[in-house]
Amino acid sequence: MSTESTVPAAAGEDSDRRRQFLIDLYGVMAYGELSAFERFSSDARFSPTLHDRAAVGRLAVTEFEHFEAVAAQLEQLGVDVESAMAPFQPSIDAFHDRTRPADWYESLMKAYVTDGVLGDFYLHIAGALDDETQKLVARIKENTEQISMIAARLKQVLADDPRLSSRLALWGRRLVGEALTQAQRIGIERAVLSELMRGQDPDRQAQATEELFAQLTKNHSRRMNDLGLTA
Amino acid sequence: MSTESTVPAAAGEDSDRRRQFLIDLYGVMAYGELSAFERFSSDARFSPTLHDRAAVGRLAVTEFEHFEAVAAQLEQLGVDVESAMAPFQPSIDAFHDRTRPADWYESLMKAYVTDGVLGDFYLHIAGALDDETQKLVARIKENTEQISMIAARLKQVLADDPRLSSRLALWGRRLVGEALTQAQRIGIERAVLSELMRGQDPDRQAQATEELFAQLTKNHSRRMNDLGLTA
Numbered sequence A, B: 001m002s003t004e005s006t007v008p009a010a011a012g013e014d015s016d017r018r019r020q021f022l023i024d025l026y027g028v029m030a031y032g033e034l035s036a037f038e039r040f041s042s043d044a045r046f047s048p049t050l051h052d053r054a055a056v057g058r059l060a061v062t063e064f065e066h067f068e069a070v071a072a073q074l075e076q077l078g079v080d081v082e083s084a085m086a087p088f089q090p091s092i093d094a095f096h097d098r099t100r101p102a103d104w105y106e107s108l109m110k111a112y113v114t115d116g117v118l119g120d121f122y123l124h125i126a127g128a129l130d131d132e133t134q135k136l137v138a139r140i141k142e143n144t145e146q147i148s149m150i151a152a153r154l155k156q157v158l159a160d161d162p163r164l165s166s167r168l169a170l171w172g173r174r175l176v177g178e179a180l181t182q183a184q185r186i187g188i189e190r191a192v193l194s195e196l197m198r199g200q201d202p203d204r205q206a207q208a209t210e211e212l213f214a215q216l217t218k219n220h221s222r223r224m225n226d227l228g229l230t231a
Helices: A012-044 A050-076 A081-098 A104-126 A131-141 A144-160 A164-190 A192-196 A202-226 B012-044 B050-076 B081-098 B104-126 B131-141 B144-160 B164-190 B192-196 B202-226
Strands: none
Touching (some): A012 A104, A012 B050, A050 B012, A081 B050, A104 A164, B012 B131, B050 B081, B050 B131, B081 B164, B104 B144
């Protein structure tokens, strides 16, 4: 796939904006995947069984493979992967520092919540781009199987120890709050969200942002309900 | 590849011993790879640059892919992967607990030393098995590219900060000592090494073990020399 095929040919300023938009989107995704890989693989060691260790390790490795896929896209754009990721490092690191799982169950819940919310967020942003980029982001963020696997394990864990329910429900609320704060900060800092509403008047921009976050919250609530937890 | 093709058909006791031998070999390799994956990926986060984080992440993921390849072999033998790994968990965990890297440089050196020594160890053990198993172990432990990459980065690091030399040389000696102790313990505990010399008289067995460890130490010294360090 050539650079031309992922960035629609357009002349001048518009083309430059679109290119920067793509670089930002891939940059934040790349750093998000790389750091998720490191966090999940570190947590894998504390899994209750060897089977879980292998399963969580596989989740972490999938995140790394996504990182490599996004990094390949940046390289195709002729962009240094490190430079593209660097602007997003402070806010993503801060997110992880504020959401350190206390144990393996919280780590699994963190994977479930953040993969869900961020997946929706990136897919929504990609929706403002051409079909080909949308398909690419969808392929990279395609994690239905992964989310189903985590959901199944969480349901089992909650059935085995019902006392976990209130703790994990509380943790889920904290996680979604932090994830949405992170998404908003990324939008403000890098103009990704405002770029998304580019060309629209300021009132409409605010409304569109509100609608997006309402949708992300709604999808999150549905996923929590799937586990039998109150969002 | 069928089970029959990896375990040569042989009747009775000899076949049972060979089967247990293979299960032990794959079990120790599987747990070794899984735990190496977790340790290296945790350490990746402390890499000095984003480029190093991605490179060390790739090393960790390669270990996980090796784990998956060995686990697939165990499944082909009709063996539960968890049960095959379990006997080796205490000694491998103890090895990691005794060799916690103080920083990223020590983590990189640990990868270099242990991948080298354990690779030689497994290849030697596989040498007592049929051609097909040997090829399989060689393919899984094939890490020339990985070792070269680590060596190149270590050389660069040592050139940038020559004061690291004595610390990393000391660390390398401690690592090889612990790795050889671990290899010996595995041999004693699971009869892998003695199985290797099966059918030979006790004097010859002791001599063969000594020769093996002398060879492992010699190869390690060569790898340390490659870095310009004294083993």
